Amino acid sequence: MMKVEQLYTNCLAQGAYYIESDGEAAVIDPLREVQQYIDLAESRGAKIKYIFETHFHADFVSGHVTLSQKTGAPIIYGPTANPSFDCIIAKDEQVFQLGANTIKVLHTPGHTMESTCYLLFNEQNKPEAIFTGDTLFLGDVGRPDLAQKAADMTQEDLAGLLYDSLRNKIMGLPDDLTIYPGHGAGSACGKNMSKETVGTLGEQKESNYALRANMTKEEFIAEVTDGLLPPPAYFPLNVGMNKQGYDSIDQVLETGKTPLTVAAIKEHMSKGSVVLDVRHQSEFSKGHIPGSIFIGLDGQFAPWVGSVIKDVNLPLILMVDESRLEEAITRLARVGFDKVQGFVKGGLDAWLEAGEAIATLNNVSAEELEKNCLQGTCSIVDVRKDGEYESEHLENAQHVSLDYISDHLTDLPKEKFYVHCAGGYRSVIALSIMKRNGNHNGIDVLGGYGALKKTNIPKTAYVCPSTLK
Numbered sequence: 192m193m194k195v196e197q198l199y200t201n202c203l204a205q206g207a208y209y210i211e212s213d214g215e216a217a218v219i220d221p222l223r224e225v226q227q228y229i230d231l232a233e234s235r236g237a238k239i240k241y242i243f244e245t246h247f248h249a250d251f252v253s254g255h256v257t258l259s260q261k262t263g264a265p266i267i268y269g270p271t272a273n274p275s276f277d278c279i280i281a282k283d284e285q286v287f288q289l290g291a292n293t294i295k296v297l298h299t300p301g302h303t304m305e306s307t308c309y310l311l312f313n314e315q316n317k318p319e320a321i322f323t324g325d326t327l328f329l330g331d332v333g334r335p336d337l338a339q340k341a342a343d344m345t346q347e348d349l350a351g352l353l354y355d356s357l358r359n360k361i362m363g364l365p366d367d368l369t370i371y372p373g374h375g376a377g378s379a380c381g382k383n384m385s386k387e388t389v390g391t392l393g394e395q396k397e398s399n400y401a402l403r404a405n406m407t408k409e410e411f412i413a414e415v416t417d418g419l420l421p422p423p424a425y426f427p428l429n430v431g432m433n434k435q436g437y438d439s440i441d442q443v444l445e446t447g448k449t450p451l452t453v454a455a456i457k458e459h460m461s462k463g464s465v466v467l468d469v470r471h472q473s474e475f476s477k478g479h480i481p482g483s484i485f486i487g488l489d490g491q492f493a494p495w496v497g498s499v500i501k502d503v504n505l506p507l508i509l510m511v512d513e514s515r516l517e518e519a520i521t522r523l524a525r526v527g528f529d530k531v532q533g534f535v536k537g538g539l540d541a542w543l544e545a546g547e548a549i550a551t552l553n554n555v556s557a558e559e560l561e562k563n564c565l566q567g568t569c570s571i572v573d574v575r576k577d578g579e580y581e582s583e584h585l586e587n588a589q590h591v592s593l594d595y596i597s598d599h600l601t602d603l604p605k606e607k608f609y610v611h612c613a614g615g616y617r618s619v620i621a622l623s624i625m626k627r628n629g630n631h632n633g634i635d636v637l638g639g640y641g642a643l644k645k646t647n648i649p650k651t652a653y654v655c656p657s658t659l660k
Contacts, residue, residue: 193292193313194235195320197371198227199388202493202522203251204377206388208322210311212290217241218264219309219322220373221254223440223525228258239264241287243294245324245373246306247272247433249337249426250380250494252527256436269307270298275435281307292319297360299326301353302333302380304341308361320369321392326353327361328372329394330385332401336419337380337426346419350412362402366393377491379423420577423594425497429527432503440524447509447520449533453545456480456508459532466535467496468510469519472619476552476635478539483510483550485623488519490616493526498594499620503527509534552622554635557642560609564648570608572633574621575640579613584640586649593617600628611636611643 194211200222208219209231216237218228232239239262242255246269255266256276266278267287273280281287283298295310302325313319325333335349369391376386383400396402401415451459460466466483468475469492475485486495488511497503503526511519511534520531535541543549555563563569571588573580580590591599593612603625610625610633612618622633636643644650 193290193319195311195371196231197388198222199375200525201377202491203525204375204384205251206371206373206375208371210289210292210294211235211237212292214238215240215290217243217287217289217294218258219243220245220248220324221258223252223254223257224521225254225258225261225440228254229261238262240289241294242266243309243322244268244272244433245308245322245326246303247274247430248325249422249430250374250378250497251525252429252432252437254440255433257439260439267296269296269305271300272305273434297321299323299353299356299360301335301349301351301356302326303338304349304352306333306356310364318365318368320371321361321364322371322373323361324373325380326356327370327395327399328374328381328384329370329387329390330399331381331383332357332399332415333380334382334419334422335415337422337430341430346416347412350415351408353415354408354411357402361392362396364392366391366396368392370395377494379426379494382418420594423494423498424501425503425526428503429497432527437527438529440521443524443529443531444517444520447523447531447533448516450536451508451533452536453542453547455533456535456542459506459508462506464506464508464532465500466510467500467507468623469515470510470512472616475619475623476554478543478549478551479623480510480535480539480542481548481550482627483623484627485619487616487619488515488522492519493522495593495617495620496523496528497526499597499624500528501597504530506530506532508532510538511535512538550626552619552626552635554637555609556637557646560636560643561646561648570604570606572603572608572610572621573640574610574612574617579640581652583644583650583652585643586651591621593621596621596624597628600625600630603630604632607632607634609634609636612639614639614641 196209198207210217281296285296293312297308309322311320336346375388376384468483469488573588574593610618
């Protein structure tokens with residue numbers, strides 16, 4: 192009896208997969224914390240036989256190395272992969288037996304050169320499902336610009352390869368084939384991904400722009416490369432860790448759980464460590480250690496850490512509720528941020544009891560901002576993504592997307608200004624970055640654009656030519 196289970200992680204919009212047949216199991220694209228796969232196999236009386244990797248991931252650190260060390264199962268990559276650790280480099284169309292089922296390797300270069308899909312056959316040797324990694328998503332395909340430097344190719348070259356891979360390896364398969372993609376909506380690995388995480392090939396032929404039947408290669412290249420924003424800075428660092436190996440997450444957790452006194456925290460900070468405050472934005476606003484960066488756990492935590500902090504080697508100290516300490520360290524490790532030195536033992540209370548100063552964040556309601564704007568000119572900074580801003584924004588609002596806030600700190604107003612996002616999470620991240628870099632003039636708009644829409648402040652969908660990218 193075959194079992195396929197998708198283990199989806201919303202914070203990363205990432206799908207890992209567990210496949211089992213007759214007591215033998217395979218895991219595809221596991222997350223960094225691998226005990227969940229070991230426990231799942233043991234609970235079902237199965238043994239993990241293979242660990243399949245679809246490619247060298249950029250947006251997260253896979254758990255392939257640790258899972259292999261703990262289970263003895265070999266890691267399998269597709270053709271042209273060249274990692275620094277022992278693994279099986281499979282040939283195109285090589286078949287692996289899993290119980291009564293088989294898994295065929297389909298080399299599908301384009302997103303990256305080693306990108307590979309895995310085609311699962313049932314007991315009757317009929318194609319049942321395909322695990323497409325970042326080659327094919329629901330509603331989109333993988334972006335072709337992440338591996339161009341390593342491959343010494345242009346994004347157009349890679350897009351052309353992706354076109355060939357899709358049409359020669361995937362589109363000719365049965366329409367009822369189940370598609371299990373590597374990511375869903377919210378991932379930076381594509382542009383137009385569906386919120387659905389499982390579909391069929393037939394549905395994608397009908398709805399996915401990149402699979403249009405009469406689409407030429409030139410049209411495909413133009414559409415797939417159109418509107419690509421620069422990838423987050425941490426992506427190549429994650430690729431390096433996936434390719435070269437990394438420390439065990441057990442060691443990362445042990446170090447990160449070190450309780451730090453106020454004196455120890457100050458010493459770490461004097462040597463370059465940064466306090467990462469992962470509490471709710473309202474708690475951060477009421478009081479935080481000066482110089483802290485806020486990125487709350489209750490949001491798209493790991494991707495924003497990667498996009499805003501960027502350097503996976505930056506030593507971090509966590510301001511976190513102790514009950515969520517392991518969660519915070521684990522989610523950081525998923526995107527390669529392994530240098531957590533410890534956490535603030537006793538939280539902000541301990542900092543205050545030691546006689547240390549705290550910083551706060553000023554805020555206003557949307558209604559207060561409306562009154563202020565009616566009384567005079569207001570400087571407003573919108574930190575939402577490009578598409579959100581272009582859809583509708585406050586008239587004369589300056590747009591500085593949070594993704595690129597660190598590149599535009601000198602472009603921000605020098606006097607009092609108001610900052611908003613969609614709901615109030617990203618604006619506090621942005622303001623913490625601004626304050627850390629010496630600009631203390633920003634005021635948070637509570638409720639973000641969701642609250643501002645209900646006011647009479649003039650709005651427009653016009654895209655200002657000076658929009659900052």
